[in-house]
Amino acid sequence: MLTKVFLRRLLVAGALAGALTASTLTAGAAVIPAGESAADASAAAAGLVKVAGDTQLPPKPPAPKTKGGASIAGGWYGPYQLQVFYGGNCLDMMGSRASGAIAKLNTCQSGRNTQKWWVWQTEGDGSVSYRYLQNADSGMCLEVRNTVNNGAAYQGPCNWNSTEIWIKSGGANSGYWNYRNQYSYRCVVTYGFSPYKGADAVQWDCANAANQLWAERQY
Numbered sequence: 001m002l003t004k005v006f007l008r009r010l011l012v013a014g015a016l017a018g019a020l021t022a023s024t025l026t027a028g029a030a031v032i033p034a035g036e037s038a039a040d041a042s043a044a045a046a047g048l049v050k051v052a053g054d055t056q057l058p059p060k061p062p063a064p065k066t067k068g069g070a071s072i073a074g075g076w077y078g079p080y081q082l083q084v085f086y087g088g089n090c091l092d093m094m095g096s097r098a099s100g101a102i103a104k105l106n107t108c109q110s111g112r113n114t115q116k117w118w119v120w121q122t123e124g125d126g127s128v129s130y131r132y133l134q135n136a137d138s139g140m141c142l143e144v145r146n147t148v149n150n151g152a153a154y155q156g157p158c159n160w161n162s163t164e165i166w167i168k169s170g171g172a173n174s175g176y177w178n179y180r181n182q183y184s185y186r187c188v189v190t191y192g193f194s195p196y197k198g199a200d201a202v203q204w205d206c207a208n209a210a211n212q213l214w215a216e217r218q219y
Contacts, residue, residue, distance in 0.1 A: 061118055061134055079116035079136045081217040083108055085176045086210035087195020090115045090217075091188075093155055097138040102152045103201040105190055108217070113137040119216070129168040130182070134158055142166070144203050147184040150191065153201040169206075176213035180206050187212045 061076060082091040084105065092106035092115035106115060116136035121129060133142040140155035143164040158164065165182035178187045186203035189212040204212065 061120075061139065074120050074122040077119045077121055078216070078218065079113075079118050081108055081110075081115050082117055082133075082214045083217050084190060084195070084211060085173055085213035085215070086190065086193070089195065089197060089199075091117070091142075091201060091214070093135050093138055093140075095137075096155075097140070099140060099154075099156045101138075101155050103142060103155065104197075105194070105199045105201070106197055117142070131166050131168055131179075132158065132160065132164055133166060133179075142188075144181050144184050144186070147186070149186065149204050150202045151184065151186075153188050153203060173213055176215050178206050178208065178212055179214060188214070 083089070084091070087105070088108065089105040090108040091103050092112070093101060094104050094106060095114055106112075109115065114135065114137040118134040118136055120132040120134065122131070134140070135142070135155055138155055139158070141158040141160075141164045143154055143156050144151050145154060145156075145163060156164075162183040163181070166179040166188070167182055168177045168179055170177060180187045181203060184203055185206075187206040188201055189204040189209065191200040191202045193209070193211045195211070206212065
């Protein structure tokens with residue numbers, strides 16, 4: 001038989017749980033809305049901010065094909081957030097679905113599809129990882145349109161050509177990589193070495209610098 005003391009403790013615990021559900025928990029700079037799981041708390045500790053909005057996982061895109069209609073070997077992975085080593089912000093299309101919009105840095109938010117990227121990784125011997133990066137919100141691919149330093153990293157219709165192919169290679173820090181464009185042979189970086197929200201994504205000579213090292217995060 002349950003004692004009165006034990007029943008009283010159960011009632012107190014239930015009241016506390018209700019109070020927590022009705023409030024928002026704040027831990028440092030990370031904000032976790034009420035009703036979220038322990039996994040969300042773990043994501044917050046990693047620098048992600050949980051927000052209301054695009055909480056449903058975006059559908060996996062169809063497999064890419066060449067202009068002639070042939071299938072391209074490989075498979076979709078993700079979607080991932082691309083988090084830069086320097087400053088810890090994520091690559092985001094900032095709500096734009098227009099071709100030619102420049103990718104920018106934004107606070108990493110686990111419920112935001114504009115900063116989620118499907119990664120098509122081509123199959124091979126594993127020595128080189130060729131990838132297409134398709135935005136989960138716009139359905140467009142990350143590309144460059146020239147070969148000069150500070151040339152912007154745009155989104156555009158996925159044509160599966162060399163301007164959209166990114167070669168993933170090991171960076172100087174474990175868990176972070178360079179993404180070198182096959183067309184320009186330059187790496188995606190943050191403009192002016194900026195770590196701040198709103199900074200443009202551009203291309204620059206690959207050098208394992210902190211502003212051109214990216215981690216693929218999945219939450």
